[in-house]
Amino acid sequence: MNNKRHAHSPQVPPTPPRAPSLDPETGEPVPGPSTTTSGPAASAAPAASSQGAPSDAEVWKDRHLRLAAEYDNFRKRTTKERAETWARAQAEIVSRLADALDDLSRFAHIDPAEIDSKTLHEGVDLVERKVWKELETAGVTRIDQAGVPFDPNVHEAVTTQPASKPEQDHTVGQVVQPGYKMRDTLLRPARVVVLTWQGQ
Numbered sequence: 001m002n003n004k005r006h007a008h009s010p011q012v013p014p015t016p017p018r019a020p021s022l023d024p025e026t027g028e029p030v031p032g033p034s035t036t037t038s039g040p041a042a043s044a045a046p047a048a049s050s051q052g053a054p055s056d057a058e059v060w061k062d063r064h065l066r067l068a069a070e071y072d073n074f075r076k077r078t079t080k081e082r083a084e085t086w087a088r089a090q091a092e093i094v095s096r097l098a099d100a101l102d103d104l105s106r107f108a109h110i111d112p113a114e115i116d117s118k119t120l121h122e123g124v125d126l127v128e129r130k131v132w133k134e135l136e137t138a139g140v141t142r143i144d145q146a147g148v149p150f151d152p153n154v155h156e157a158v159t160t161q162p163a164s165k166p167e168q169d170h171t172v173g174q175v176v177q178p179g180y181k182m183r184d185t186l187l188r189p190a191r192v193v194v195l196t197w198q199g200q
Helices: 040-050 056-108 117-137
Strands: 140-143 155-162 171-177 179-182 185-188 190-196
Touching: 056 117, 117 140, 155 171
Parallel strands: 155 190
Antiparallel strands: 140 179, 171 190, 179 185
16 A cells, blocks of 8 residues: 655745734824725715715705896896887877877967968867877777766766756766776876755
């Protein structure tokens, strides 16, 4: 029987644990370097990565500022457009009245000795009708009817007078000064005398 010797790999003795370094002043062991990051340095990494994305509060603040700026621009644009529209409307009315104003100016500078009263009256009446034609086209109406119920929305009572019958109670007996409306907008209320029934 052959005794075979098995070749054994030389065993490397285990490395003894490294003695900790000692603080020369206190004699206390000094902890060695570690590959694991802990403490403030470890918590700083997530914080640093989160600085790139804005928070919800910053997003809402930015959205609010954008909406406020857009609303301010809209308000300024609307105000400007309203002013321009009003200016064009005024210019259109004046341009419509230009011819009537020219006629009125010609009659105002006529020598009374060169024209009779009838011709002057007819000329003024023509100018008035021309003016009202343009005003009615623009939507202007006159408030000058008597005998209608008193309406505080379009009438201004200057005084009262006794009514001759009950049906006339609280009605317009006389128009002292006519009023004017432009479509649904009251330009000036009519100043009127209101009848009131006193009873028998």
